[in-house]
Amino acid sequence: MNRTIMLPTSLDEAVETLATSPTAVPVAGGTDLMEAVNAGRLRPAALLGLGRITELRGWRYEDGGTAVLGAGLTLARMDRPDFAALIPALADAARTAGPPQTRNVGTLGGNIASAAASGDTLPVLAALEAVVTLARAGATREVPVGHLLTGVDPMRPGELLTWVRVPLLHAPQVFLKATGRSGPSRAIASVALVLDPARRAVRCAVGAVAPVPLRPLDAEAWVAGCIDWDARGEEGAQSIDPAAAAAFGEYVATACVPDGYGALGHELDAGAALAVEGPTAAAVRLRRTVAVLARRALGRALK
Template identity: 85%
Template sequence: MNRTIMLPASLDEAVEALAATPGAVPVAGATDLMEAVNAGRLRPAALIGLGRITELRGWRYEDGGTAVLGAGLTHARMDRPDFAALIPALADAARTAGPPQIRNVGTLGGNIATAAPAGDTLPVLAALEATVTLARAGGTREVPVSHLLTGLDPVRPGELLTWVRVPLLHAPQVFLKATGRSGPSRATASVALVLDPARRAVRCAVGAVAPVPLRPLEAESWVAGCIDWDARGDQAASAIDPAAAAAFGEYVAAACVPDGMTESGPGGAHAAALRLRRTVSVLARRALGRALK
């Protein structure tokens, strides 16, 4: 079936094309598009290619300590040293997002729009409490990434995801993930953890274990009270008791892999859920330990 393909050269042109063509699907890296089309999950009436819009492929600083990331920013670009120094956890997630051919074309905006449960950047954005800008003819609006992913405030017809705003904490942050095999592959579980010393807070998000990243808010609050935020120098590495770090891992795992998932069931479901809980516990404990080094 023939489909219309539009290639706007500017953000304004893209928004206008989307408004004029109901049912059109914006596409950048297209790493998930053909899979969805071939599987019959997507039958777009038209495609709006965003590859020519250079302004969406970069990033900039904004007053107030925020980085504004273009939705067309590729995983490979986020892995470069200058970006990694700015948002380390997002660079770590981008580095493990897949083989080079995927990282070279896959984009941050595509990861958010696709909202696959195992999307590597999603728990990082949730932990950083990032927001996105949605543009449409006549205006824009800001939406928390977590609201977008959970459907509390989804993308509306005619809207285009253009920017991702990430607070710059200038503090340790970590992304870790577990996979079923060696090398770049889909996560079976992932954990993003960031420290916010100014607020004496810990923010954590767990990915791949549910349809959307999960925030164990009670575990965050509890472990923040266990950290010696005033530790300096050699004492910083022991800013939390090892037993508390281990307990934090268990707390996060229990919150994100609830008891209902570990009930006995056919086909070894009980054992698989227990393994998943153990994996999340280890990832959370290690992420906290690395952040506090």
């Protein structure tokens, strides 16, 4: 099948091109796109290559304590020390997202647009309450990542994901994930947790256990009330009773993993075990995994 490939060299040109060809599929690293094409799940008639748009491959600070990340920022670039010092949980997620050849070309925008259940950066962005900028000819709009992923406010034809705005909390944040094998592989479950001392709040998002990252809001509010926010002042982490930390893990797991786990259709390494154990046993095992991840993430954030 012949495909039209368009290669704009600027963001304005890309937006204008997409306006005239709204069915064209934007592609940067192409890691998820090519997998879908090779598997026969996607047959795009036209591709909009974004690799020549240098302005989308970097990041910058913005007044008000925000980092503006280009959609073309690679996972490998997010793993560098300067970026890791800025948003450590996102750097940790990028570091575990796959083998070097994937991280070298895979992009933040591609991770969001693909919206795979096991996308490692997605729970971090959800926990940080990041916002994406969507551009189209003559207009832009901003949408919370959570709204975009859940379909509350989806991308519209002719729109291009350009920037990701992440609040800089200057507070502890952690990303942990469990896989079914050693080395880089897809998550069975992942947890992103950030502290927000200024608001005396905890934000948590669980990835890979559902089609989109889940925010256990009741668990967040409950554990925030268990933390002694004044123990070390406004600079950060505080103390908590170990029993409360363990209860938090169970609270998160119960909220995010239903008894009917297995009907969700995930492509997980645990799939074979699910067929043997049945959905109830698989849910218990996954719930235990999520509980451990959440408890450990909270513990590391409070150190």
